[in-house]
């Protein structure tokens with residue numbers, strides 16, 4: 035027994051299984067959740083279809099034409115769905131645990147506390163968004179690679195880099211989220227966690243080029259270097275949607291920086307988390 | 320000097336709480352300027368507990384019992400002082416330590432609400448890395464002892480409070496902890512469920528010789544289970560010793576009940592009150608609280624003078640003694656506070 | 663007369679309890695000041711991304727106007743929909759009714775001479791007023807900062823009057839639509855998911871997501887037939903003057919018709935629902 039290390043993978047699989055059992059016992063809810071997730075994506079497409087009726091691209095000479103932008107949109111959904119499936123319910127639960135004092139039990143477990151906080155719930159319904167994202171990605175990539183003029187040629191390096199940066203992006207989002215959730219320790223109840231999260235990540239939903247005008251530069255710097263949410267979708271989408279040859283040196287630098295930022299976010303959020311646990315007061319119910 | 324299994328030295332915990340004032344206007348003011356209040360939940364506790372002891376923490380609400388248990392399980396950090404449990408400092412939260420103890424709280428639950436308890440147990444097995452055979456054996460033993468067999472596949476939210484508590488106990492004991500902290504495990508339960516849990520704890524502790532610290536409001540729990548009682552009030556230990564010792568130490572009073580053959584006249588009553596304080600009067604019975612040393616003298620004088628049908632001399636009931644201890648503590652602490660105020 | 667007299671204290675005491683509840687919930691908001699301060703200001707953050715998105719769209723399109731909107735006009739539109747939504751959104755109303763039906767609390771409205779809808783409406787008005795009192799400062803602050811987006815300045819007094827009317831009607835319409843949704847719980851117990859779908863549709867069809875004028879002709883014609891536009895789009899468009907003066911008053915008339923329709927629907931549903939309820943012996 036001494037020195038035994040629990041298998042994190044097994045524990046995670048049990049978490050996932052338990053969540054599935056739970057979701058399946060509220061089946062109507064599950065189905066409705068899937069439906070509303072999907073209708074949300076459809077509405078989004080509808081909105082951008084309307085926008086592209088009036089313009090050929092988002093931003094002047096940014097290269098974000100209709101299909102390129104749909105790759106961007108698909109990337110947003112993929113990352114969002116990963117975050118919503120694996121982390122969102124847990125971050126919300128974490129705030130609630132802090133408020134109610136039920137975090138106690140997580141602290142007793144002989145396993146990394148951040149792990150046991152970050153993974154217990156899996157929101158399987160949110161995966162429908164992943165499905166929609168992949169579908170849209172495939173569709174618009176097909177359009178891009180088969181178009182008449184100047185078809186996009188898929189580079190094998192892209193196929194490696196895209197998933198890699200998706201993971202990086204998800205980790206950055208996770209770090210922001212767990213940091214936000216940790217602040218519940220100091221702020222008392224954090225009802226607006228979800229809103230706050232939404233508003234911050236809202237900046238990540240658009241191509242970064244649109245911020246690079248006037249005082250938007252300040253926003254661009256802030257959300258690239260301070261809270262690097264702008265890198266989350268932009269880097270993988272940029273790599274996927276347009277030929278690597280058009281990546282300028284600044285873009286490559288940003289791509290390199292994104293790896294650094296991912297690590298920094300992870301380390302920083304870990305620190306905040308540990309600090310939060312130290313200040314945890316265990317409300318008595 | 321060999322260390323005891325659990326050792327606390329001058330352990331202190333102070334909470335800083337936001338002082339919320341009444342009323343809307345004060346709340347708006349609170350937006351801009353907050354006033355904080357320090358709550359000294361635990362004010363320096365020294366305690367040693369040996370392996371295999373079953374210790375009860377008693378104390379009025381807000382005494383600091385739960386806080387002490389939370390400190391010992393590493394859930395919160397102390398403001399100052401030290402504690403070691405089985406050689407570990409609890410709030411370092413080493414995995415080696417966390418695998419060796421358990422905490423059960425009557426007011427909080429750790430099982431997955433919407434799932435059968437069975438699923439939570441399995442998760443425990445994986446988190447604690449319990450061998451399958453060992454797990455099965457402990458699991459079967461516990462569920463049989465607590466009579467939970469048929470409830471294992473029912474979602475926890477559908478269980479009664481008592482059943483849920485038993486499930487919580489089972490979950491906490493699956494990894495064979497050597498030290499168990501129980502915070503009001505019988506709170507809100509009916510008499511039968513309380514009794515069941517008492518019996519179970521008694522049996523389990525005797526069999527496994529584990530060390531248990533228990534807080535409870537029910538004297539029955541304490542009387543049935545614990546030889547050693549620690550009274551905590553105002554974040555300090557007021558008494559540490561045997562249960563019967565409390566009675567000797569706190570009160571040198573006996574209750575003397577006399578049943579008179581004749582009606583009790585006012586003059587008799589006032590003459591009786593020379594011997595002790597009147598506790599209860601219900602013709603033809605009188606109950607008096609009398610200093611232990613005065614009892615023989617009192618009895619001789621009364622038996623000489625009056626016709627007595629019946630006579631009982633007894634210890635005051637446990638609840639009452641404890642209440643008296645609490646009351647006395649409250650008194651001394653309030654005078655203390657006054658002195659602090661003057662200084 | 664006599665009955666009203668005897669029941670009056672009851673109503674009054676109830677109002678008093680509700681007032682107390684209201685006060686407590688407000689106090690609660692203040693206690694968690696971190697949340698509160700962040701929450702109110704954060705609400706305006708999405709406007710910033712909207713500004714940049716639309717400027718990028720306008721820059722790429724090379725047009726100065728898309729339909730009736732300039733780039734600034736679109737931003738002004740989004741800001742105005744926030745005001746519309748502050749009036750027409752009814753958080754918790756639908757689920758609150760559903761909960762009352764499920765817990766059987768609805769029964770007390772059968773016994774006491776309190777009208778459920780009227781009562782809910784009053785508490786909602788009170789709630790909204792409190793909210794406006796709190797939100798006024800951040801709203802005014804942001805609108806002052808962003809006054810540049812309103813290229814036409816303040817509209818004429820009659821339009822301003824129509825705007826206020828459209829907000830009030832929007833509040834009532836929002837209330838009665840959601841009340842109807844909540845009353846569905848007499849027949850289906852699980853309305854939570856229904857509300858979710860409603861909110862989603864509402865977001866799109868009310869013009870909260872984008873100005874409805876941008877919709878292609880066929881879609882626009884359909885959407886204008888629905889009552890949702892009055893919950894966000896219509897008041898904003900009135901204020902911006904993208905709707906002609908004549909159409910404004912006609913729009914208000916249509917809105918009133920919708921309102922009457924939903925008031926009647928809510929009444930009928932309530933009566934039927936209660937009949938059904940007491941038929942079951944509740």
Ligand SMILES: Nc1ncnc2c1ncn2[C@@H]1O[C@H](COP(=O)(O)OP(=O)(O)O)[C@@H](O)[C@H]1O
Nearest residue numbers: 315316317318334360380381382383384385386
């Ligand atoms: N999380 C907390 N935050 C602030 N004060 C607390 C907290 N937990 C307990 N207290 C305060 O500390 C004191 C001791 O509480 P507790 O240990 O729960 O008492 P007991 O368990 O003996 O009833 C009480 O005055 C209580 O108000």
Ligand SMILES: [Mg+2]
Nearest residue numbers: 384385386502
């Ligand atoms: Mg307690």
